[in-house]
Amino acid sequence: MGVWGKLITALRGGMHEAGEAVIDTQALRILDQEIRDADQELRKSKEALAEIMAKQKLAEDKVKKTQAKVDEYEGYALKALEANDEKLARDVAEKIANLEVTLDAERxxxxxxxxxxxxxxxxxxxxxxxxxxxxxxxDTVKATESVQKAQATVASRYSGSQTKMHTALESLERIKKRQAEYGARMEAAVEVEAMESDDMLDVKLREAGFLAKEGSADNVLDRLKKKQQDKSSS
Incomplete structure (x- = not known):
């Protein structure tokens, strides 16, 4: 098969699959319509049955009436024979023969x-x-489809709720982390402020002369004298 032949075959296959997909999606609607059509045909069949049964009843009545006529004229023929009236008996017999032909047709x-x-x-x-x-x-298919749709809806909602829950938990964790970082910054700021307050207090004490100034010669000399005294005492 050439390339064009294969391409045409593939296109035909795709069209067939697409057609089946459309039919599948409309399956219930098609079935409902087919049932309605079948119901309509059934009603027509019942009407035809009623008509045939009526004709059957009429045919039965005709058979009964014709049979009654045959029986009646047979009685006349017998009476004619009893009266030795051969000609009359023959005429009646001809009548009976005609009635029997009619009776056979009606039967x-x-x-x-x-x-x-x-x-x-x-x-x-x-x-x-x-x-x-x-x-x-x-009805069973519709019920099953309804159940499956309900299950799919529940599953979809559950999946969506799980996703939302996961997103909410992530947001909560971010908020907690941000709050923790903010708290740590506040604590650090308090510590820094306290340190700055202590430094300022030392500065004020030095300026007032209550604390020796850092890095002064007096401080160094006092430290050396103290070391010398410690050695002498030891």
Whole structure:
């Protein structure tokens, strides 16, 4: 197969898959429509069955009436024979023969209507069972789909809540860290301020003459004298 042939085959395959995807997404809608169509056809079949059954009843009535006529004229023929009226008996016999031809035709018609009614009644019953089963299956599919959608929604919300919870915890940790850093800076500032306060106090004491000035000759001389005294005493 050439490149163009393969490309066409691939395109056809893609179109087929796309078509199946569309059908799958519309499956329930298609099933509902098919059930409605089947219900409509079933109603038509029931109407046809009712019509055939009515014709069957009329055919039965005709058979009964014609049979009654045959029985009636047979009685007349027997009476004519009993009266030795051969000609009248023959005329009645011809009448009976015509009635029997009609009776045979009516019986065939009745039998045809009876068979049609039985076949259609069976088909209607089967269709009703199929439609009922299909409706039950569709209801099951719809219920399953609803449950799956609910599960997906719950899972999505749970996932979203977990993400939000994780984000909230991260934000909380950042706030705690920022507060800790701020507290540490405040403590350091207090310590620095205290140190500066002590230094200022020492400065004031030196200026007042209560503390010796740092780095002065007097301080150095006093320290050396103290060391000398310590050696002499030892």
């Amino acid at each position: 065939e018609s009745e039998a045809a209507f009876t068979k049609s009614a039985a076949d259609l009644r069976k088909a209607v019953s089967q269709s009703e069972a199929n439609i009922k089963r299909l409706k039950q299956q569709v």
